[in-house]
Amino acid sequence: MNSAVIPELVALERILELAGSEVEARVVHQVQGAGASPLPIYAITLGNPDPSLPAVGYFGGVHGLERIGAEVVIAFLHSLVMRLQWDSTLHHQLESVRLVFMPIVNPGGMALGTRANPQGVDLMRNAPVQALDPVPFMVGGQRWSARFPWYCGALHAPMEAENQALCDVVAAELLHRPLSLSVDCHSGFGTADRIWFPYAHTRAPIAHLAEVHALKTIFAQSHSHHRYIFEPQSLQYLAHGDVWDHLYQQACAQPGHVFLPLTLEMGSWLWVKKNPRQLFSRHGIFNPLIEHRQQRVLRQHQQFLDFLLRAACGHARWLPQEQQRPQHHAQALQAWY
16 A cells, blocks of 8 residues: 555645645654555644644544545645635734644555454544443444454454554643644534534533533524534444543543534435435445535535634633533533433
């Protein structure tokens, strides 16, 4: 395997060449697959590294079948790199925020066209978090065999190297800040675009429910015609080994820090419904097949990714204070639980 078999990796490396010294890029892990050349997992940062400032993380390519998630993150990074050449407003924003990108977390799975990594492990079922309630058969995670989908990995085994690299970057760049946001871009569920927040392992509400509700409120106020459904993932299904549950629990162990991990779940079933030929596409059923639809998907989510950047920069104006939290918490319970 090499970069040439992954167009998204080629596109990412071209963007890094264009960016030059404007961004910091490092290889946090290399995946050895079937070919001679290992595949890199990049972590890319830009903006102010001051740990007292907020940060936003953008992640994609966790599931190799869901290429459009990586493409959405890469498209946003490309836009930022191009704007750095002329956009003084962006330069001003980057003085007060840190941005972190891992567009292709699972390059081995992407090269193979599989949901799992080359070891057959589903990276979103692999973290050391056990569901507290029954999970759906298979889909919620299984430990029988890597020959079946949604394999969690062997019991008590360390996390897969790709997940460990992701967790290391998040711990180093996001968790120690007063506020950090993240979005992990996926496709493959439902006919509507959803913004999920933890938990996946329990139906109990998270500790920062008020903060999530406040974030959802300002997004709805400033984008009144958006099509996203905001909800906890537990409203749809529970699962073992969710890496964002794992990282959120780590963040909660550090008082005074707010970490809000979100998942953008693009409603790819609608693409199949509109174009049944997609069932037989070599690019997988979880990616838009028709060119104009792919371009529309890439465009429509840039607004949300940019919103997270703006929300982080302006967090002091919307993050609920102690006297505001009970109202947001009550409204969130009514809406979601």
